[in-house]
Amino acid sequence: MLLLGGALCFVSCSDDDENIPSTPDEVTTDVMFGEYSGKMTTNSISTNEGEEVPEGTDITANLNNDTIRFEDFPIKDIVLAVVQDETLADQIVEAVGQVDYAIGYEPTLAAAKDSVTFVLDPKPLTLAVQLPSDTEGEAQTLQIEVKVEAGTGGAYDVESGHAVFDFSATEVLLGEGEEQTPLEGFEGINLLFDMNQSKVTPHQF
Secondary structure, eight states: OHHHHHHHHHHHHHHHHHTSOOOGGGOOGGGGOEEEEEEEEEEETTOOTTSOOOOOEEEEEEEETTEEEESSOOOHHHHHHHHOOHHHHHHHHHHHOOOOEEEEEEEEEOTTSSEEEEEEEOOOEEEEEEEOOSSSSOOEEEEEEEEEEEOSOEEEETTTTEEEEEEEEEEEEESSGGGOEEOTTOOOEEEEEEEEEEEEOOOOO
16 A cells, blocks of 8 residues: 555656746747737837827737748838828728738847847848829839838847837838939838737747
8 A cells, every 4th residue: 555655646746747837947038939919119210209109000920930920011101101191101001912021030048037138130121012103004013122220129028928129110212223212301210019929839940
C-alpha cells in the first residue's frame, strides 16, 4: 500500500508540473508572436502640443518571426494628403481595395524578461491609384511611393500583451523610375499604433 501510494503521488506531482505557467527564465521575444487588434492614430509630424488628438482607426495585424503584417492597411490619410479632397479620397480608397503592408522589426528582451523593446525597419509603401478622368477618356493610373521612417521605437508588455509602436510617412513620390517627382506640400504623417495581442501563435521557422 505504501509503495502504491508513493507511485500515485509521483504521477500526480508530474501532472501538476505540466500545468505550471512559463517562468520568466523561459520567456523569449517569441512571446510577441500572435494576432493583434487596436487603433491607428494619425497626426501631422508638425502637430503642436495641445492640439486635438484624432480618435483613431480600427486596425488588425499579425506579428511573427521578424515581421509585422497588416492585411488591410488604412491608406485614406495618405491618399487624402495627395488629392486634398475628402470625397475623391474615399472613391480612390474604395477603388484600390485591400492594401497589404509588411514592416520588419528587431526585438530585444528586457533583463527582467517582463517586456520587449523593438526597432522597426520599414520599407516604402507603394500604391497604384486610379484617378477618375475629367473627360470621357480612360482613367489614369498614378503610381505612388510613400517613404516610411521608423519612429521612436516599439514596446511590448509580456503580462498584458499590449504593444505600442509608430512610424512616419515622410515623403510621397509620384510616378515611377526616373520620372518620379516629390509631392509638393506634403508635410509628413506620424502613424501611432496602440494594439493588444488577441491570439498567441507558436514560433514558426
